[in-house]
Amino acid sequence: MANVSVAAEWQLVYNRYYRKPELYQMRWKHIDLSRNKVACAPFGGPIAVIRDDSKIVQLYAESALRKLRIFNSAGVLISETVWKNPGGRLIGMSWSEDQTLICVVQDGTVYRYNIHAELIEPNASMGKECFEENVVECVFWGNGVVCVTEANRYFCMADFATMKVCELARPEVEELPHCVAVIEPKYTMTGSVEVLIGTDAGILMLDEDGVQKVDDTLSQKMAVSPNGNFVACFTHDGRLVVNNTNFSSPVIDESCESALPPEQIAWCGMDSVLLYWNDMLVMVAPQAEPVQYFYDEPLVLIPECDGVRILSNSSMEFLQRVPASTEQIFAIGSTSPAALLHDALDHFDRRSAKADENLRLIRASLPKAVEACIDAAGHEFDISRQRTLLRAASYGQAFCSNFQRDRIQEMCKTLRVLNAARDPEIGIPLSIQQYKSLTASVLIGRLINANCHLLALRISEYLGMNQEVVIMHWACSKITASLAIPDVTLLEILLDKLKLCKGISYAAVAAHADKSGRRKLAAMLVEHEPRSSKQVPLLLSIGEEDTALVKATESGDTDLVYLVIFHIWQKRPALEFFGMIQTRSLACDLFTVYARCYKHEFLKDFFLSTGQLQEVAFLLWKESWELGKNPMASNGSALHGPRIKRIEKAHSLFSETKEHTFESKAAEEHAKLLRIQHELEVSTKQAIFVDSSISDTIRTCIVLGNHRAAMKVKTEFKVSEKRWYWLKVFALATKRDWDALERFSKEKRPPIGYRPFVEACVDADEKGEALKYIPKLVDPRERAEAYARIGMAKEAADAASQAKDGELLGRLKLTFAQNAAASSIFDTLRDRLSFQGVS
Known part of the structure; x- marks a missing residue:
């Protein structure tokens, strides 16, 4: 009898059964769909309702103030807001794939709302032309919209994420179309949207590249199939014609009782088309008589991938083709193995021997019967029927040796999730097919966005999924909604939940607290973030530079330390910055390394402020060498003045510390030598002295014949007699002044002997000159x-x-x-x- 009662609700359409179970009695009150614009999201999504401003407001019936209200699929109010967007009449609204409500008004402005009826900035526009010409119609698909203007121009926004608008080709007809339908980009050859319009000339197809006539049918209403392969057209003479998108082979050509176009047309899965007039719903399918359903209240048809949800003022129904497994079990007179297994459970419960007889009849097909019962349970919305079917599967599984044991467990998990989502307070009436298409992670995301965090968390935990996303969203929502709760109290509440998930980003929650204006709470939260790479940037953003520097240096990550250094460098006065990094060796060392290469003056200020005078001296000395490399520092250039001053300053600084006596003396002599060399370059007008050694300076002076200057350098730098003789011998040989060399050898007995004289002559290949000195060798x-x-x-x-x-x-x-x-x-x-x- 149970089979009879179940199948009695079905409707036979040719060789297929359809059923229309009631999902909900709507919880809302005083909502008349005929007086409102309604947008229903697919996959059991929310319902947006706003009074249609083209309808007359009944006196005292409702407030003149228009409100945008958002309900779940059971009619439970989620949110509402006063509609005060300018731009003229609301032309159309629809839900995008991420459950953002898109509203297009007369001047082409696109307003976006989240599920909490909060306006998402910025608004977008369909363009200047739409503003000037007014939008008269808009057709939505998953994530885009096509708008038609009064001038019969077509503008497409293909993706609400990018908000880019393009104009489609203009049809060569003046009158506005009778109907418009869209073939989504994912179903077209070009990958761009294609628009079908019904005109007095037939059906035209528009895209960005051009216009073409695709059929002579005079269509008043059109709908494209869910897979983009077929188009259902209601013609001017009252026929429903279903054709492929090439309009080459009609699948259905059915005459309807009314020549008036239906208010709505929708596909029911891929098997049939629904037409709705104000009191009648007609289902048309191939090779079948049309089926009529009568209603005494207005309807809204909501196409789904496996059927159509039917929304009325009082209820939400789901019209779908009866699944094959359900048909096997519950069809009247069915003798399928699955039906016999289901019947066997009934006999078993009544302790009848017929149960064993049924099992023996289907022993060979028992695994298939068990699978059918499991599958049928998945397609049921009635919980008691789900339970009965799963018990039948479990009963049959006990007698199967080779059946996958976890199939029932998997289905139980799925159904528990679906039943939880279908609860009227949650109001997401997903079928199992919709759930598989949507995926569990997207369902959890939608629950989170609706602030159903507890259910989202329980489902995540139950399915073994990562709970971090749920807890993070809850924490951020809690911060936003708890402005009256003190920071310390709220911190305890947050930590109690955040610790449930290992590796959760405390820094991200702290960042949200900071954006919400709760900087103290953000600082306390970020203390619990174990990852320095997440912690340090946030500490900087909330102004906790001291703590950020401590955390960065403790982590040992040089990149993080540099991040903090550069941040503080820009934000704080120099002396304050120096004080912060001075006590932290890693930060100090890294700053010094960087500043040595790029910021000498700043580094000098740092060393002076910290009393490291010798370091300033070394920097000055290095700068003097850098100036020397300048190609302009030649021919007595004025650049030598700054060089000498830097070295003299370095000498002064070195002399203030006892440990740098050598450096002090070296700097003093270097400055003295540079000054002499600079004077020599000025007097000789030859850039050959600066940065040469004392010996080279003396040698060059002698070669140039400037013996007085050479003697001055010798005296100034206390060059020894032996070194002086060596330098003068080879210098005279270099200029081949052999007479001067001979005179020099006779001035007095050379302290270096005569060997250097011989070598100088031999090196110059002057054997005769060498013979003057060889006999004198002892x-x-x-x-x-x-x-x-x-x-x-x-x-x-x-x-x-x-x-x-x-x-x-x-x-x-x-x-x-x-x-x-x-x-x-x-x-x-x-x-x-x-x-x-x-x-």
């Missing part, structure tokens, strides 16, 4: 080697024999290896030396 070994260097073998041999050094003779022989006569001389001498040694 050491016979030096004489022998000197003679050998200028190729005088006999003299070298004589000097070597005086030295009585066999090893020297051997080396000299190698020098003259190409000269056989010379080699024999050295051999003779070595033999003689060896003989003398033996004797």
Whole structure:
């Protein structure tokens, strides 16, 4: 009998059954859909209601003040606000995919509201043309809208996220269309929206590129199928024609009783089309007689992926094709395995032996019967029927050896979630197919947005999903809604819930508290954030620079420390900034490294403020070298003045510390040398002195013939006599002033001996000049080697024999290896030396 009572509610349409269960008795009061504009979101979403300003207001019936009210699908009020948006009459409103209410008014302004009836800024516009010409109609789809102006121009906003508007091609007809329908971009070849319009010339298709006529049908109402493949048209002569989008092969061509166009036309899944007149709902399907449903109150049809929700003043129904599994079990006279299994449970409950007989009949098909019962349970809205079907599945599963044991458990989980969402207070009447299309995470997101945090949290926990999103949203909402609660009290409330989720971002909640004007609460919250990378930037944004610097240095993350340093550097006075970083070695070191490269003056101020005079001196000295690299610092350039002053200042600073005596003396002499070199460049007009050494300066002076200047440098820097002689010998040789060199050798006995004179002459390839000095060499070994260097073998041999050094003779022989006569001389001498040694 149970099967009979269930199937009795069904309607047979050709070979398919349809059912229309009531989901809710509407909880609202005094709502007349015929007097209001209504927008219903798909997937069991909210219902927006606002009085239609084109209808006459009944005296004393309601307030003249228009209100936008948002209800859930059970008619429970979620929010309301006074409608005070200018721009003329409200032309159309619809819900976007993210459940934002889009309202388009006469001048083309687009207003957006969230589910709490709060206006989302900024407003958008359909453009100057819509403002000037007035919008007369708009057609919505998932996330876009097409508007028609009084001048019969078409403007498209393809995505409410970007709010970009484009104009479609203009049809060559003056009169406004009888009807407009949209093929969504995801179903078109071009990936752009295509608009179908019904005119006196037939059906035209518009897009951005052009206009084309697609059919001669004179259509008064159109609706595109959910998959974008078919178009249902109600013609001027009262026929419903369903065709593919190419208009090449009609699927339905059914004459209706009325030539008046229906108020609404909607697809019921993919199997049938619904037409609604003011008291009658007609279902038309292929190869079937139209089915009529009569109503004594106005309706709103809400297409879903698997049916149509029917909203009236008093109830919410769901018209859908009966699922195959449900039909197997509950169809009158069904003998399917699933029906027998369901019947077996009934017998089992009544302790009838017929239960076992049924099971034996379907033993081979038992797994399929169990699966059908589970599937049918999923499609049911009635909880007691869900329970019965799942019990039947469980009863049959006990006799199956190879059935997946977790299927019933999965379905139980799904149904518990769906039943919780369907509760009238929540009012989201999802079917199982809609739930699978929507996904659990999106459902949780919608519950959160509706401030149903507890249910969202329980579902997340039940399904093993991340609860962080729910708790975060709750915490932010709690802060916004609890302005009267003291910060300390609210902190305890928040922490009690936030600790439920490991790894939750306390910094994000603190950021919201800061935006809400509760900086003290934000500072207390951010203390609980374990991740420095999240904590430090927020501390800076709420003005807690000291704490941010402590946290950044404790983390050891140099990037974070630099972030804090640069932030404080910009915000605080220099001395205050220096004081903050001075006591923190990491921050101080990082600042110093950066400032050495880019901010010398600021770094000098820092070192002076902290008493590090020697560091300032080193910086000054470095700056002087940097100035020296400037290509302009030549030919007696004025840049040498600042260089010298910097070094003198460095000398002054070094002299104030006992530990830097060497640096002080070096800086003093460096400045003195630079000054002399600068003067020499000015007098000689040659940029060859500055930044050379003392020795090079002396040598250059001598080469230039400026002996007085060379002597001045020698005296000024206390150059030793030996060094002076070396420098002058090679300088005179460089300028090849051999007479001066000879005179210089005779001034007095050279403290360095005559060897440098010989080497200078030999290096200059002046053998004759070298012979002046070789005889004066005291050491016979030096004489022998000197003679050998200028190729005088006999003299070298004589000097070597005086030295009585066999090893020297051997080396000299190698020098003259190409000269056989010379080699024999050295051999003779070595033999003689060896003989003398033996004797």
